[in-house]
Amino acid sequence: MTPNRTARRVYEARDVAKNYVETFKARPVEDEQKFNFxxxxxxxxxxxxxxxxxxxxxxxxxxxxxxxYKHLAESRNRAFVAPGFLRDWDNTRKxxxxxxxxxxxxxxxxxxxxxxxxxxxxxxxQLYVGGTDEEPEFGKKSEGIVTVxxxxxxxxxxxxxxxxxxxxxxxxxxxxxxxxxxxxxxxTGKKLDIEKDGLTG
Numbered sequence: 164m165t166p167n168r169t170a171r172r173v174y175e176a177r178d179v180a181k182n183y184v185e186t187f188k189a190r191p192v193e194d195e196q197k198f199n200f201x202x203x204x205x206x207x208x209x210x211x212x213x214x215x216x217x218x219x220x221x222x223x224x225x226x227x228x229x230x231x232y233k234h235l236a237e238s239r240n241r242a243f244v245a246p247g248f249l250r251d252w253d254n255t256r257k258x259x260x261x262x263x264x265x266x267x268x269x270x271x272x273x274x275x276x277x278x279x280x281x282x283x284x285x286x287x288x289q290l291y292v293g294g295t296d297e298e299p300e301f302g303k304k305s306e307g308i309v310t311v312x313x314x315x316x317x318x319x320x321x322x323x324x325x326x327x328x329x330x331x332x333x334x335x336x337x338x339x340x341x342x343x344x345x346x347x348x349x350x351t352g353k354k355l356d357i358e359k360d361g362l363t364g
Contacts, residue, residue: 176274183278183357188221200345202273206243209263210290212350217318219281234362240352262291262299277321283339286311320357
């Protein structure tokens with residue numbers, strides 16, 4: 164599972180991807196696939212991820228015997244999306260006006276390899292509804308909560324290699340992608356991780 168080498172900054176992460184697959188699916192890695200997309204230079208933080216649904220054959224003896232799972236966020240998970248990606252269900256030509264800061268990933272080493280966890284079904288996001296891009300604000304309770312669906316999308320996972328005060332810190336993340344468009348949604352959280360019980364945090 165390798166994005167192409169034209170990505171801005173990547174680090175060798177084959178062991179990370181292998182460990183995630185074997186932990187998540189409880190079986191050895193069976194193959195490796197190369198993709199022609201690169202990690203985006205920047206994404207927009209539009210709010211939080213409340214839940215992610217996916218279909219996976221994890222824990223199954225027969226490959227392809229997919230079952231539907233839904234991970235409910237147990238802590239704050241931030242949602243980053245490709246600029247202009249979110250669109251209205253009734254008019255897909257219309258781009259949603261979203262609020263939130265643009266976050267640069269151009270100088271952050273991203274993984275060269277990632278684990279494929281399953282087929283993406285949907286994400287429940289709570290979008291910022293007020294304030295400014297620099298200081299966005301959530302609304303009351305259910306305000307700004309949307310369901311995002313993407314056709315032919317997959318759920319992947321790896322680690323971002325953040326560097327802060329000269330120290331490199333690995334941060335697990337999950338992301339939604341298609342082979343043609345590359346990463347469309349990226350989700351991070353301080354407690355988010357991939358374990359044998361599935362997604363946690």
